[in-house]
Each structure stands twice: as structure tokens, then as C-alpha cells.
Amino acid sequence: MSTLRGHRAVSLIGAGLLVAAAVHHGAEIGAIGSSAGPLLAFALDGGIAVAVLVAGRRIARRDLSPAEEQRVARWIATGTVLAVAAFAATLAVRAFEGRPLVEPAFPMLVAAGVGSLGGAIAGYYAVRQSAEARRARDAVRAVSFVNHLLRHDLRNDLSTIRGYADLLDDPDGSGHAETVAAKASEGLERIEATSAVADAILGDADSSRVDLADTTRDVLAGVADGESAAIETDLPDAAPVAANDGVRSIVHNLVENAVEHGGPGVTVRVAVRADGDEAARLGGDDGVALVVEDDGPGLPPEVRDGSFLTDEAVGGASDGGVSGLRLVATLAEAYDGSLDTGESSLGGARFTVTLPHAPADSAGSDT
Incomplete structure (x- = not known):
């Protein structure tokens, strides 16, 4: 009624x-x-x-x-x-x-x-x-998250650029220029993603059509270059969701959290399920699910009890992984989605982000 x-x-x-x-x-x-x-x-x-x-x-x-x-x-x-x-x-x-x-x-x-x-x-x-x-x-939260992203993500990229730039002076420095160029491109992409994150949190961005599967492949390509982790994937050809470029931060933070907290040699399994089965299992509406699980030590206490969702967890003194998960939860909510945590079949932690399907006539790109 x-x-x-x-x-x-x-x-x-x-x-x-x-x-x-x-x-x-x-x-x-x-x-x-x-x-x-x-x-x-x-x-x-x-x-x-x-x-x-x-x-x-x-x-x-x-x-x-x-x-x-x-x-x-x-x-x-x-x-x-x-x-x-x-x-x-x-x-x-x-x-x-x-x-x-x-x-x-x-x-x-x-x-x-x-x-x-x-x-x-x-x-x-x-x-x-x-x-x-x-x-x-929301503005305070957006500034806090943007500060976290800029300090954490861009600092890593710029440190890599500086290190490889020093090697360019060596006689055998061939190939380092390509690495510098690639990391500079990643830094620019992070700046664009950070802007999208702020817009999503503030509610200033209109949802468009973003291919979650393609975004995940792009993020994993950068992770596989320098991390001591075994990455397993199960990705469909396409999985369009209603969001914006801030989706990249969801994928990046979940994968980074699994790699950092799983320890050396951790196995990380990343799957995108576009048939809605995962969302239905979690009791939500039909949607696209991003599942990141690992064989690490499992969920930390602050994630298990939900305290990472409190405002205190956003501060600069908090753990980077916890702040990243808070960002993931905030972005998922901004996109009318959800974040679910649990135990992985691999023995470690499991994080599932469910996002709404993008309408067939929505603007944006699937690639």
C-alpha cells in the first residue's frame, strides 16, 4: 500500500x-x-x-x-x-x-x-x-577517506617511481623507463578514482555503467606485478554494475587487504558473479557480487565484531586494512550495495561486495 x-x-x-x-x-x-x-x-x-x-x-x-x-x-x-x-x-x-x-x-x-x-x-x-x-x-568522511587513499596508495606508487628513476642512470637501466611510465599512469588513475570516491560518498555522482569484471582484471594486473601472493580468479567476460570509477577502490582495497594480512605466500581467490546467486545467498536483491577470499589467518577481531565501521576507525592512526574495509563498506552503501564478511572455504577471510546491476540503457562503458 x-x-x-x-x-x-x-x-x-x-x-x-x-x-x-x-x-x-x-x-x-x-x-x-x-x-x-x-x-x-x-x-x-x-x-x-x-x-x-x-x-x-x-x-x-x-x-x-x-x-x-x-x-x-x-x-x-x-x-x-x-x-x-x-x-x-x-x-x-x-x-x-x-x-x-x-x-x-x-x-x-x-x-x-x-x-x-x-x-x-x-x-x-x-x-x-x-x-x-x-x-x-559525509564531507568529513570523504576527506578522511581521500586523505587515506592519497597517503597510502599514491605514496606507494611515487616511491616506486622514485626508485626506478634512480636506476635509469645505470648502464643496464633498460626497461626501467617503462616501469616509471606504468607507475605514473597508475598514480593518475588513482587520482581519478579518488575523485570518484569523494563524489560517491558525498552523493554528487550519478551512477553510470561500469564493468566490474574488467575493472577487477585491471586491478589484479597491477597487484600481480609486485606481490608475493598467488592470485586465483574466476571472472566473467562482463559484469556491468551501476556505480562510478570509485569501484576500482573497492576491488583494490579488498585485494590489498587479503595480500597484506594473509602473510607471505598467501593464496587470494577473486571472483565476480553476475548471475545474482551470491546476492540471493546473502539475502539481498539480485545483483553482481565481488568475492575476495584467502587462506590467511582469518577475520581480525575488529572486523568480526564490526567495530571497523565506527568513525574512530577512519583516523590516520588506525590500521590501513581496517580503514580500507571501512572505505569499501561506505562505497558499497553509496552505490546501494552491501558488504558481507565471513569465513572462507580456503580457511581465511571472505569479503563479498554486492552491487546493483547496471540498467541496459545506462550511460557508461562496459570496458
């Missing part, structure tokens, strides 16, 4: 107040035989009701999420109830004192309208403040 959108609920409250005011003052005109007073009163309480209707229209144009609209509607309902209850309490006191209650309907309508309008204004600014605070938190 569909839920009533918040702006429609606001408009219904405004329309209800307007109809109630029109009916009440129309009856007044018939009772007293004069229209001047009732019309003046209707201009006040009816005008407030129209203002509530306008607030509903403005909320509809503010591009708020359904949850945010519902929050504004709750503020309006609360304001209306509180204002009516406060006025009803004054009437109860007057009745208890034995004082006459003269035409309470009109001030009751004014109180309800003022409460609704005040609730609309307060609710809108509360939602906007909450959104700005959430965006500020």
Missing part, C-alpha cells in the same frame, strides 16, 4: 482548515443576517489555511525525499494538535470558572491554522538543517 506523500498531507490539512472556516462562517452569515463580520473573520482564518496550502506546494517543489516530507508533515500535525490543545485548555478553564464561552469556533480555527503554519516552517527548517548536518558529516 502506497504511503501518502508529506506535501499532500500538508495540503490536505490546509484544505481541511479552509473548508471548516468556509462552512463555519457561511453558517454565521445565515444566522446573523450580515456578511461583513463573518467575511472579515474568514479572511483571517481562511487566509492562514491558504498559507498552509501554499506551504504544501512549496514543500513539493523543494525536492525533499519522501521521508523528509513525512517529517515535515509530522511537525505540522504536532503544531496543529498543540495549538488546538492549548486553546482547548483555556476554554476548559473558562468553563470551570463558570464564565461564558463566546463563539469558540473562530479562535479555535485561528489557533489550528497558526499551529499548522508554524509547524510547516519549523519542520522545513529542521529537515534542511538535518540534511546540511548529514552532508557535513
Whole structure:
């Protein structure tokens, strides 16, 4: 069953107040035989009701999420109830004192309208403040992750470039120029991926069509060049997902985590499953799954208990692998995916990232 959108609920409250005011003052005109007073009163309480209707229209144009609209509607309902209850309490006191209650309907309508309008204004600014605070938190997270990527990944690439550049002066330095050029290209790719990571975390990037299988092959080609690890792969020809270039950081961090924590001679198995079976096994929707497992010592305690997902795990003093896993979890969530951890059939750790399939008509490249 569909839920009533918040702006429609606001408009219904405004329309209800307007109809109630029109009916009440129309009856007044018939009772007293004069229209001047009732019309003046209707201009006040009816005008407030129209203002509530306008607030509903403005909320509809503010591009708020359904949850945010519902929050504004709750503020309006609360304001209306509180204002009516406060006025009803004054009437109860007057009745208890034995004082006459003269035409309470009109001030009751004014109180309800003022409460609704005040609730609309307060609710809108509360939602906007909450959104700005959430965006500020996301910005801090993005800066922390970008700082981690730049310090960790680019430092490694630039150290390699510097080392091979020193060897170019040797008489037998043939081939080192190609290594320098390759590492420089990898550094540039990391800068582009870092920008995509920040956009994804901040919600500024539109999802496009990215081939997860091809990205995985590209990342593994760089890992196999210099790591003392046995890499096993099970990759389909193509596995398009709805994401951006930040997917490269997901693959890189999971593989790097397995290699670094698995120890010398670790076996790392990397698979991409595009048939949705892995996502279904994890209880999620149909999607594309990236599975990275190893025969190392298994899941560290901070990963097993989920503490690596806390804000403290992002700081510069935290373990690089834990920060990398936090980045993976954050990016997976930004892409409407998920990260699952468990024990590997190889005896070590197993990490599964599930990402949504890219629509067939989505923009981007599968290669």
C-alpha cells in the first residue's frame, strides 16, 4: 500500500482548515443576517489555511525525499494538535470558572491554522538543517577517506617511481623507463578514482555503467606485478554494475587487504558473479557480487565484531586494512550495495561486495 506523500498531507490539512472556516462562517452569515463580520473573520482564518496550502506546494517543489516530507508533515500535525490543545485548555478553564464561552469556533480555527503554519516552517527548517548536518558529516568522511587513499596508495606508487628513476642512470637501466611510465599512469588513475570516491560518498555522482569484471582484471594486473601472493580468479567476460570509477577502490582495497594480512605466500581467490546467486545467498536483491577470499589467518577481531565501521576507525592512526574495509563498506552503501564478511572455504577471510546491476540503457562503458 502506497504511503501518502508529506506535501499532500500538508495540503490536505490546509484544505481541511479552509473548508471548516468556509462552512463555519457561511453558517454565521445565515444566522446573523450580515456578511461583513463573518467575511472579515474568514479572511483571517481562511487566509492562514491558504498559507498552509501554499506551504504544501512549496514543500513539493523543494525536492525533499519522501521521508523528509513525512517529517515535515509530522511537525505540522504536532503544531496543529498543540495549538488546538492549548486553546482547548483555556476554554476548559473558562468553563470551570463558570464564565461564558463566546463563539469558540473562530479562535479555535485561528489557533489550528497558526499551529499548522508554524509547524510547516519549523519542520522545513529542521529537515534542511538535518540534511546540511548529514552532508557535513559525509564531507568529513570523504576527506578522511581521500586523505587515506592519497597517503597510502599514491605514496606507494611515487616511491616506486622514485626508485626506478634512480636506476635509469645505470648502464643496464633498460626497461626501467617503462616501469616509471606504468607507475605514473597508475598514480593518475588513482587520482581519478579518488575523485570518484569523494563524489560517491558525498552523493554528487550519478551512477553510470561500469564493468566490474574488467575493472577487477585491471586491478589484479597491477597487484600481480609486485606481490608475493598467488592470485586465483574466476571472472566473467562482463559484469556491468551501476556505480562510478570509485569501484576500482573497492576491488583494490579488498585485494590489498587479503595480500597484506594473509602473510607471505598467501593464496587470494577473486571472483565476480553476475548471475545474482551470491546476492540471493546473502539475502539481498539480485545483483553482481565481488568475492575476495584467502587462506590467511582469518577475520581480525575488529572486523568480526564490526567495530571497523565506527568513525574512530577512519583516523590516520588506525590500521590501513581496517580503514580500507571501512572505505569499501561506505562505497558499497553509496552505490546501494552491501558488504558481507565471513569465513572462507580456503580457511581465511571472505569479503563479498554486492552491487546493483547496471540498467541496459545506462550511460557508461562496459570496458
